[in-house]
Amino acid sequence: MHIAEGFLPPAHAIGWTVAAAPFVAHGARAVVTEVRENPESTLLLGAAGAFTFVLSAIKLPSVTGSSSHPTGTGPGAILFRPPVMALLGTVVLLFQALLLAHGGLTTLGANAFAFAVVGPWAGYGAYRLTRAAGAGLLPAVFVGVALADLATYLMTSLQLALAFPDATSGFVGALAKFLAVFALTQVPLAIGEGLLGVLLFRVLTRNARPELERLGVLEPATPTTAGSPL
Amino acid sequence: MRGLAVDEAAWSSAWRGRSPGDKLLLCAGLVGCALVLPAWPGSALVGLTAVGLALGPARVPARTFGRAIRWPLAFILVGAVTAVVSVGDGGIGWAPDAAARAGELAGHALAGSAAVLLLATTTPMSDLLPALRRLRVPAAVVEVAGVTYRLLFVLLESLHTIREAQTARMGWSSVRRSYRSAGLLAAGVLTRSWDRARRLQEGLAGRGMETDLRVLPEVLPSSRAFLATAATGLAGIVALSLLVSGGALA
Numbered sequence: 001m002h003i004a005e006g007f008l009p010p011a012h013a014i015g016w017t018v019a020a021a022p023f024v025a026h027g028a029r030a031v032v033t034e035v036r037e038n039p040e041s042t043l044l045l046g047a048a049g050a051f052t053f054v055l056s057a058i059k060l061p062s063v064t065g066s067s068s069h070p071t072g073t074g075p076g077a078i079l080f081r082p083p084v085m086a087l088l089g090t091v092v093l094l095f096q097a098l099l100l101a102h103g104g105l106t107t108l109g110a111n112a113f114a115f116a117v118v119g120p121w122a123g124y125g126a127y128r129l130t131r132a133a134g135a136g137l138l139p140a141v142f143v144g145v146a147l148a149d150l151a152t153y154l155m156t157s158l159q160l161a162l163a164f165p166d167a168t169s170g171f172v173g174a175l176a177k178f179l180a181v182f183a184l185t186q187v188p189l190a191i192g193e194g195l196l197g198v199l200l201f202r203v204l205t206r207n208a209r210p211e212l213e214r215l216g217v218l219e220p221a222t223p224t225t226a227g228s229p230l
Numbered sequence: 231m232r233g234l235a236v237d238e239a240a241w242s243s244a245w246r247g248r249s250p251g252d253k254l255l256l257c258a259g260l261v262g263c264a265l266v267l268p269a270w271p272g273s274a275l276v277g278l279t280a281v282g283l284a285l286g287p288a289r290v291p292a293r294t295f296g297r298a299i300r301w302p303l304a305f306i307l308v309g310a311v312t313a314v315v316s317v318g319d320g321g322i323g324w325a326p327d328a329a330a331r332a333g334e335l336a337g338h339a340l341a342g343s344a345a346v347l348l349l350a351t352t353t354p355m356s357d358l359l360p361a362l363r364r365l366r367v368p369a370a371v372v373e374v375a376g377v378t379y380r381l382l383f384v385l386l387e388s389l390h391t392i393r394e395a396q397t398a399r400m401g402w403s404s405v406r407r408s409y410r411s412a413g414l415l416a417a418g419v420l421t422r423s424w425d426r427a428r429r430l431q432e433g434l435a436g437r438g439m440e441t442d443l444r445v446l447p448e449v450l451p452s453s454r455a456f457l458a459t460a461a462t463g464l465a466g467i468v469a470l471s472l473l474v475s476g477g478a479l480a
Binding site: 045051054164166169 | 308318342343345355386408412426
């Protein structure tokens, strides 16, 4: 769910761009440092960006009988961390605006704040808290990925409610309206994307364990450790 | 989704050889007009100009343009109707001037979307990325974006191939199987992206890559006639909109 080009009033479009800028700049600095130290990271980060874009092209069955597309930032936040996702998510949004006509250029800041900042941070925070509470990897992935999706949708609804307060009930009424309308598609999608995250990480722990260990998602397996921390 | 129709249109557009800076200035001007001019007649003029230029001189297929605009259209319609519904103690009803406000919102958004789509369907991403360098975006970030752009077509191809194989094995025949297949599909694409990146890195290291990926950008010269026509057209849209609306901005 991206806000379309021209939908936000100019002042809001500028305001959200200013709000997203420090996070994206922080992500850019992290990427510049990483690439300066390890030039080969350019290719891995590019692959991560392409994966996030392509993940949003996978169709998930929807409760309404049709299909919907995941946001892709939840798994990205767990794998690559939120600062990097702030930049990669913004790059993906730019590509979605110019290759798929999803979102826009003046609304890039608002969409980046919801999709590349709030979603990844909320999802990653929930994932870390769930792991810290003693849950295994897969339950934490479900919570993290579903919450990243839900947080993106909540933030977008909030942005729309701020831009278009209800004539009678103001901001609160407008927020309730946008939450209710987009909940029809976004809540089932969040659950679906959480399930997709679980299935994705279940396969990755079997087929790509060294990569998950290198990214810090899994503890390196020691010969004395029996079983996986799933 | 095998390729990306908008990208294919951009590569085969009659405006492919025009300077990306020229097209960026024209489309940015149209987006600005769509945003600040009154919806009537400003948005209508911007929308008609963008569609006319895309389907006319730029020779973008009408089918590609029409299919691409469907996505923002769905959001715009749902968003505009929701914005003008009023919720209060008396229940749900229409806000004062609901039709005018919804039309205004939809007008700004549709015109802006058409202007962005004009840029998207005439300018490949690989032409636009060097422009980010001129906007002082760090070289490392532009390089990551460039690799993302090049890899996503490889991954989309992988996605399609894996999905085709899963479909042939009844992998998408029920909701349960569809979720299982979607998980395997995502994991397959991710591991392939890592594998591709590793092989690319090994290949480039073997060719002496030490710091950055150096490529020769294609230089497309700016056209004064194009810029003059664009500026005249934009000034005409602004003047006509202000004249008809009595000088008020949106």
